[in-house]
Amino acid sequence: MTARDTIFASIRASLGVTGNEAPRRKEVADRIAGHPAGVVPARGHLPPQQRLDLFARMLEGAAGTFAQVPSLEEVPGAVCAFLRRHNLPLAVRRGGDAVLEQVPWTREPALELSVGPSDGTQLTSVSHAFGAIAETGTLVMTAGPENPTTLNFLPDNHIVVVEAKDIDGDLETAIARLRARYGAGELPRAVNMITGPSRSADIEQTLILGAHGPRRLHVVVVGDPA
Amino acid sequence: MSALSTSPRFKENAREAMADPELQKALKVVEVNFIARRKEVADKLPEFEALRDSARDIKNHTLAHLDLYLEAYERRVVEQGGHVHYAVNADEACRIALDLCRRLGAKTVTKGKSMIGEEIGINAFLEANGVTPVETDLGEYIIQLRHELPSHIIAPAVHLTKEQVEADFRRVHTHLAADRNMEEPETLLAEARAVLRERFLAADVGITGANFLIAETGSSIIVTNEGNGDLTQTLPKAHIVLASIEKLVPTMEDAAQMLRVLARSATGQEMSVYTTISTGPRRMADLDGPGEYHVIILDNGRSAMLGGQLRDMLRCIRCGACMNHCPVYHAVGGHAYGWVYPGPMGAVLTPSLIGIDKAGNLPNASTFCGRCEEVCPVRIPLPKLMRHWREREFERHLSPATVRAGLGVWAFFARRPRLYGMATRVASRALRWIGGSRGRFRWLPLAGGWTKHRDFPVPQGGTFQSQWKHGKR
Numbered sequence: 001m002t003a004r005d006t007i008f009a010s011i012r013a014s015l016g017v018t019g020n021e022a023p024r025r026k027e028v029a030d031r032i033a034g035h036p037a038g039v040v041p042a043r044g045h046l047p048p049q050q051r052l053d054l055f056a057r058m059l060e061g062a063a064g065t066f067a068q069v070p071s072l073e074e075v076p077g078a079v080c081a082f083l084r085r086h087n088l089p090l091a092v093r094r095g096g097d098a099v100l101e102q103v104p105w106t107r108e109p110a111l112e113l114s115v116g117p118s119d120g121t122q123l124t125s126v127s128h129a130f131g132a133i134a135e136t137g138t139l140v141m142t143a144g145p146e147n148p149t150t151l152n153f154l155p156d157n158h159i160v161v162v163e164a165k166d167i168d169g170d171l172e173t174a175i176a177r178l179r180a181r182y183g184a185g186e187l188p189r190a191v192n193m194i195t196g197p198s199r200s201a202d203i204e205q206t207l208i209l210g211a212h213g214p215r216r217l218h219v220v221v222v223g224d225p226a
Numbered sequence: 227m228s229a230l231s232t233s234p235r236f237k238e239n240a241r242e243a244m245a246d247p248e249l250q251k252a253l254k255v256v257e258v259n260f261i262a263r264r265k266e267v268a269d270k271l272p273e274f275e276a277l278r279d280s281a282r283d284i285k286n287h288t289l290a291h292l293d294l295y296l297e298a299y300e301r302r303v304v305e306q307g308g309h310v311h312y313a314v315n316a317d318e319a320c321r322i323a324l325d326l327c328r329r330l331g332a333k334t335v336t337k338g339k340s341m342i343g344e345e346i347g348i349n350a351f352l353e354a355n356g357v358t359p360v361e362t363d364l365g366e367y368i369i370q371l372r373h374e375l376p377s378h379i380i381a382p383a384v385h386l387t388k389e390q391v392e393a394d395f396r397r398v399h400t401h402l403a404a405d406r407n408m409e410e411p412e413t414l415l416a417e418a419r420a421v422l423r424e425r426f427l428a429a430d431v432g433i434t435g436a437n438f439l440i441a442e443t444g445s446s447i448i449v450t451n452e453g454n455g456d457l458t459q460t461l462p463k464a465h466i467v468l469a470s471i472e473k474l475v476p477t478m479e480d481a482a483q484m485l486r487v488l489a490r491s492a493t494g495q496e497m498s499v500y501t502t503i504s505t506g507p508r509r510m511a512d513l514d515g516p517g518e519y520h521v522i523i524l525d526n527g528r529s530a531m532l533g534g535q536l537r538d539m540l541r542c543i544r545c546g547a548c549m550n551h552c553p554v555y556h557a558v559g560g561h562a563y564g565w566v567y568p569g570p571m572g573a574v575l576t577p578s579l580i581g582i583d584k585a586g587n588l589p590n591a592s593t594f595c596g597r598c599e600e601v602c603p604v605r606i607p608l609p610k611l612m613r614h615w616r617e618r619e620f621e622r623h624l625s626p627a628t629v630r631a632g633l634g635v636w637a638f639f640a641r642r643p644r645l646y647g648m649a650t651r652v653a654s655r656a657l658r659w660i661g662g663s664r665g666r667f668r669w670l671p672l673a674g675g676w677t678k679h680r681d682f683p684v685p686q687g688g689t690f691q692s693q694w695k696h697g698k699r
Contacts, residue, residue: 003312007471007525011293014533019293028294028476031287032442035477038280041273041486058496117513120427136497145511149460153453171482179478185302187443189508189515190460193501198453201493202365202381203411204388205255211364212419212426213453213500 033184037172044135044169048225051134055167056221058137062196063209064217068164071223072099076108078220079126079159086216088157093118094126097146100161117148118155125151126159130181131166132219133174136195139219140174143190152192158214160194165226229347229375231580233564236587240558252385253559256378260550263494264601274490281487282605284480285472285541289532295441295474296523302444306506308519316346319524323348323433323466326520327357330464332430338448338455339363340435341379341544342468342524344566345579348433359433360425362454364418371398377560377568380492380546385559388414422454432458432516436469437543438484439521442477445505446521449488449498456502464518465504471528472540484543487603492545531578535614539574541604548598548608554591563588570598574611582615586624589615647691654685 001009012019046054056066067078083090091112094100105113118125130142139160143149152158168174182188198213209215232239243249268274288295300310313319319342327335335352337343337359349359349370361370365382369375371394376382383391392408395417408414434455436446446467448455459465475481481503489498508515531540549555549569560568565585567575573588589612598608619625620633639646661667661684669677676682687693 003314003318006314007312007523007529008293008296010525010529011296011471011532014529014531015290015293016533017293019297024291024294028291028298028441031476032298035442035479037479038284038483039273039276041271041277043271062496062499120423138497138501143512143515144509145513148513149456150514153456153460171485172479175478175482185442187445187503187505189505189512191503191505192456193497193503194499195495195497195501196499198451198499200364200415200452202363202368202383203386203391203414204252205259205381205384206388206411208412208415210419211415211452211454212362212422212457 040170040172041135044133044173046134046169048164051169052164052167052221052225055132055134055137058134059196059219060137062137063199064137064196064219066219066221068221072103073107075103075161075220075222076105076111080108080111082157082159082218083124086157088124091122092124092126092159093122093151093155095128095147095151097128099128099163100126103161118150118153120154122155124157124159125155126161127151129160129162129166130191131168131174131177132162133168133171133193135170138171138193138195140178141192141194142178142188143192144188149190149192152194153213156210156214157216157218158197159218159220161220161222164221164223167221167225229344229350229566231565231576231584233576233580233585233588236562236564236591239562239564240591243558243562248387248390249385249559252387253556256381256384256550257556260494260546264491264547264550265494267490267494267496270496271486271490274487277483277486278603278605280483281543281603282541284475284483285543285604288474288476288480289472289537289540292471292474292532295476296471299439299441299444299474302441303506303519303521304444306444306519308444308506308521311520311522313522313524313526315526316524319346319468319522319526320348320351322522323468324352324355324357326464326466327352327431330431330518332357332463334358334360334425334429335431335433336426336429336458336462337361337366338432338434338450338458339366339382340433340468341376341566342435342470343433344376345526346468346524348468360422360429362422362426362458363450363452364415364454367418367422368394371395375561375566378546378549379544379567379569379571385561426457426461429458429462431464431466432460432462433466433468434459436467436473436521437488438475438481439469439473440476440478440481440503441474443503443505445503447481447485447501447503449485449501451493451495451499453500456500459502459504460515462516464520465507465516467504467519467521468524469521470524470526472542488543488545491547491601491603527579536574536578536611538606539571539578539611541606542571542575543604544571545603547601547603551597551601553593553595553597558591563591570608570612571606574606574608574615577615582618582622583624586615586619589613589619647689650689651692654689657685
C-alpha cells in the first residue's frame with residue numbers, strides 16, 4: 001500500500017465512510033462550484049469615494065503611503081515625487097504590464113527606467129496591481145510575465161499603481177473578480193496580497209519596518225472611483 | 227526524525243523557567259502586547275464573533291469530507307503542473323524532501339517558517355544528509371543559531387531579550403566588524419536582512435509551510451509579515467510546501483473567512499503584510515518563480531484523530547491566541563512544554579503526536595480558567611480536550627500514585643453523600659478550632675504543595691452544603 005492509500009484509508013476509517021457516497025460527493029462538488037460567501041464585514045460596503053477613503057486610511061494604518069492622480073499621465077510625476085521625497089535615485093524597475101506601458105514615462109526625462117524582473121540590485125520597483133481591498137488596505141498583485149513577483153519583494157521601495165475603479169470593498173469582491181478574470185478554479189501562479197511594507201516584531205516584540213521585503217510601500221491611485 | 231521531547235520533565239522545566247529572570251522579562255511582553263492587540267482589532271470588527279463561528283463551521287465541514295476535499299485538491303495541483311507527495315509519518319516526510327533536494331542537486335535550502343517543519347525535524351535531517359537548511363524568518367533564524375526549538379508558534383524567539391540576540395549575532399556573524407554598534411533592534415534586523423539576502427539569492431530549493439490549502443484551485447497559502455516566505459518560494463529552482471492534511475479548506479471564499487480570523491487572533495493585525503496564494507510552478511512565459519512545485523502532505527497521526535474526541539483539535543489554525551492568553555504559558559514560557567507545540571494547543575496536540583505516556587504533564591498544566599477557549603478563533607474546546615487526556619492518563623494508570631490515592635479517597639466520600647457531609651463538617655470545625663484567631667495556616671499535613679507557596683485560609687462559616695440547605699444561595 002502506498003502512503004497515499006494508507007492515509008486515505010485511515011481518514012475514511014475514522015470518518016466511517018467509503019468515499020463513494022453520492023450525497024457526500026455532491027455536497028463537496030456543489031460547495032466548490034457554488035463557493036458560497038460566508039460572513040462579509042459591512043465595513044467595506046461603501047459608495048465609491050468613501051471606499052477609496054477607507055482604502056487610504058487602512059493602508060496608512062499599515063504604514064503604507066498613498067497618492068492619487070487624475071490619470072496615467074501624472075504617474076511619472078507621482079513616482080518621481082516619491083523618489084525625491086525620500087532622497088532616492090531617480091531610477092525604477094518595472095514590469096511590462098499593459099497599463100504601465102500606457103504611462104508616458106518620458107514626461108520625467110530624468111527618470112531612469114528599466115523593464116523586467118528584479119535580481120535584488122534595484123532600489124525601487126513599480127508594479128501594477130490587479131486590484132485593492134478597502135476593508136484592510138490590501139493590494140492584490142497577480143504574477144505573470146508582465147508583473148514579475150520579484151518586483152514585489154526584492155527592491156527596498158515598492159511603488160504600486162492601482163486604478164481607482166479596481167478598488168473593491170471587501171476580499172470576496174476581489175475573489176469574484178479574480179475568478180471572472182482567470183476562470184473558475186484557476187488562479188495565476190501567485191496572488192500576492194500586500195498590506196503595508198515588510199516588518200518584523202521578532203526581537204522583543206518591537207515592530208520594525210523593512211524585514212526581508214520592501215521598507216517602503218507607496219500606492220499611486222489613478223483616476224476616480226467608479 | 228522528529229525533535230526530541232523534554233515533556234516528561236515538564237515540572238523541572240517549569241521550575242527552571244520561573245527562576246530565569248531574562249525569560250521572565252521576555253514573557254512579560256507576551257502577556258501585555260498580544261492580548262491588547264488582539265482585543266483592539268477584534269473590537270473594531272463587529273462581525274468578529276460571527277466570523278469565528280463561520281471559521282469553525284468551515285473547518286468542521288471540511289474535516290467531515292476530508293477524503294473528498296483532499297482528492298479534489300490533489301487533482302487541481304496536478305492539473306496546474308504541481309506534484310503531491312504523501313507522508314504517513316515524520317520520517318517519510320523528511321525522506322521525500324531530501325530525495326527532492328538530491329534530485330535537484332540542492333546544497334542549500336532556504337526555509338520559511340513552518341510548524342510542520344519543526345514537527346518532523348526537517349532541519350536536523352537535511353543537515354545530517356549534507357543539505358544545509360537556512361531559516362529565514364527572523365525569529366526562526368535566531369533560534370536556529372541557538373539550536374533551540376521555537377518557544378511560541380508564531381513568535382519563535384519570544385523568549386529572548388535583545389541582548390541575547392545581539393550576543394548570538396556577534397558569535398555567528400564573524401565576518402562583520404567586531405566593534406560594530408548593535409544597540410537598537412533596528413540594527414539587528416538590518417544585519418539579519420543583509421546576511422539572509424545572500425542566502426536567498428544562493429538557495430537551490432525553498433521550503434515553506436502552508437496556512438491553508440484550497441481544494442477549489444489546488445493552491446497553498448502562506449501568511450507572513452517579513453516577506454521571507456515569498457523570497458523563499460519565488461527565487462529557487464523548486465518550491466516545496468510542507469502541509470498537514472487538516473490545512474484544507476474548500477474554496478477561496480472559505481479561505482477568506484479563515485484569513486479574517488487568523489491575523490487578528492495571531493498578531494492583532496487587520497491583515498498580515500503578505501498573504502500569498504501559490505498555484506503550481508512557473509508558467510510558460512513567466513520571468514520568475516520556481517520551476518517546480520511540490521506539496522508534501524503529512525498525516526502523522528491526524529487521520530486517526532478524526533475518529534475520536536480529538537477531531538475538534540484538527541480545526542486549529544496555529545494562531546497562538548491560546549498561549550498568548552494562558553496564565554501557565556505566561557509563567558513558564560514555551561520551552562517548558564518540552565516539544566514543538568506549547569501552550570494549551572500543545573497540551574492537547576502533543577500527547578496525540580508523541581504519546582500521553584511522554585506528554586502526560588502537559589494537559590495537567592492547566593488551571594482550566596478557560597481563556598484559551600474564549601479566544602480560540604475556531605472555538606476549540608481546549609479545556610475539555612485537556613480533560614479528555616487526563617481521563618486517558620488515569621485509565622492507563624499513568625498518573626502518579628499520590629494523585630490516584632487522593633482521587634480514590636475523594637471518590638469514596640463522593641459516593642457516600644451523608645458521610646461526605648459529616649466529614650466536611652467535622653473537618654471544617656476542626657480546622658477552625660486549630661487555626662484559631664490567626665485566620666490562616668502556614669502549614670497543614672497533606673497540603674504541603676499548597677502551603678509551601680501560600681497560606682491556607684481557615685474555613686469561615688458552615689460548609690457549602692449546609693449553607694445551601696439553609697437557603698443562603
